[in-house]
Amino acid sequence: MNNGRKSRFLFTATCFGIAFLYVPMILLIFYSFNKSRIVPVWGGFSTKWYGVLFESEEVWEAIALSLKIATVNASFAMILGTLAGLALVRFGRFKGRTLFSGMISAPLVMPEVITGLSLLLLFITLKEFVGWPDQRGFTTITIAHITFSMAYVAVIIQSRLTGMAQDLEEAAQDLGAKPLRVLIDITLPLLAPGMLAGWLLAFTLSLDDLIIASFVTGPGAVTLPILIYSRIRLGLRPDINALATIIILVVAIGVLVAAWVMFRQQKQRELELSMSEEA
Amino acid sequence: MSDPAASSTQSRLLHRLSHLLQRNWRSLVLFIPFFWLLLFFLAPFFIVLKISLAETIIASPPFTPMIEWVDEGIMHIRVVIDNYAYLWEDDLYAKTYLNSIKISSISTILCLLIGYPMAYAIVRSSHTTKHILLMLVILPFWTSFLLRVYAWMGLLADQGTINNLLIAIGIIDEPLRMLYTPFAVYVGIVYTYVPFMILPLYANMEKIDWTLLEAAADLGAKPMTTFFTVTLPITLPGIIAGSLLVFIPATGEYVIPDLLGGGNVLMIGRVLYNEFNANIDWPVASAVAIALLLLLVLPMMLYQHMQAKQVEAE
Incomplete structure (x- = not known):
């Protein structure tokens, strides 16, 4: 009896929690098809706000800039984060390890206003003393994004490395492979799924960032979040609902496809494993 | 580059380089992210700290320098805690x-x-x-x-x-x-x-x-x-x-x-x-x-x- 009450409570709590997470987003999508200019007042079905959205040159430019920054950021963050993760898990104790691991995990919880302000002041100081970066925009935003994204990648790589069985690496070593060979031929391929996950996370984090980008950006470099923010500060806008709908759908489809691919890979691996055991 | 001597030097150089990499790759793996974080994560905080100890002025940049060189190499360090006060x-x-x-x-x-x-x-x-x-x-x-x-x-x-x-x-x-x-x-x-x-x-x-x-x-x-x-x-x-x-x-x-x-x-x-x-x-x-x-x-x-x-x- 008690168990039944408990599981009913858990079921209700979960349903409420999921509804809490999803109802606002569903309403956001719903009102993007509203004919009326006043967002929460239904005036009939229409797709005109999608037209309005894409007529704007600004929107296209912001999307292009954000995608460019996100791609470059994700690639650099993946490499730097993987190197950092390897160093932290596989190098044992080295000088400066505490400082290094501190610098890796701090960006995960650092308030964005502080990161943004401090990076901007760094760029200004650098410009004064070495003349670079002469203009803020794409480069400075990308550097700022790499700095915090690589921390997330490093965390993923760290957890993959600690959870990974080391028998393949040990076998290669026993067969006479040098450590660097082992790293390139065995460890990195095993890490590839983690690196891909890191790349995707870094890509999303970059697309999502408003605060840090608005600190370190310069004239003319308007990323998508900066554009959205400048519009919604003044109130609700149906064209932003249309943009939100597109973003949510793209992300949802992307996540579902990624989950499905990973699920299938896992199945495949399990199948191979059971077949090799039978043989 | 068809000169055999040159190409042999080149290959020796490559060999040396790969040897160096073989031995020191660990330092390299560590150095790159470490250096990145020192420059773009740690250093900025010291700059923020430094500027927080300066005075606001109407100029570009809008704060007073911490270190000023008064004539004949006399260094003048100016630290202001007014902002915290x-x-x-x-x-x-x-x-x-x-x-x-x-x-x-x-x-x-x-x-x-x-x-x-x-x-x-x-x-x-x-x-x-x-x-x-x-x-x-x-x-x-x-x-x-x-x-x-x-x-x-x-x-x-x-x-x-x-x-x-x-x-x-x-x-x-x-x-x-x-x-x-x-x-x-x-x-x-x-x-x-x-x-x-x-x-x-x-x-x-x-x-x-x-x-x-x-x-x-x-x-x-x-x-x-x-x-x-x-x-x-x-x-x-x-x-x-x-x-x-x-x-x-x-x-x-x-x-x-x-x-x-x-x-x-x-x-x-x-x-x-x-x-x-x-x-x-x-x-x-x-x-x-x-x-x-x-x-x-x-x-x-x-x-x-x-x-x-x-x-x-x-």
């Missing part, structure tokens, strides 16, 4: 700091109250349901933070969905003021940060041996007793990790108080942003940042310590 004396800042802590603490507790049963339910559900629920929790995390906050503007506005609904069913006659109040800020923070609470809790609960609960029940413990003496203590690491992941960033939050709180909710992240961008007072903005950092350094170190312990345990 100003933060200390002006009630507005103290109130804002306290208010930020209050808002983020209450939000953290609300996230815990919502997230804990959810994480528990996810862990205890069957294989397929578990994956579906986890995905439902993670999915919002991948969508735009800004747009999730925007969604609540539409819900909470005077002409918003909630007010329209309540008026339509006759509960209220006039719209409730919800947008641009502290209430809206709480809703926004809890809404956007609750996945950060659920995921560490889930990660912690998944490793737990749940037969402990059955043992407690078999030995005659009431469900409430079991919860407080067994479940709560063993899930404590997850609770702390999740709470820190909500509390720390929420304290410095800018977007939510700005969009949902309007000018009515004072939070330190917003004050910092405005001090810098609207008032162009870099030294005061820097001092605000350093003070915020000092406020958060303990919880941040606690989080760091727990992460390190977890990695070691694995």
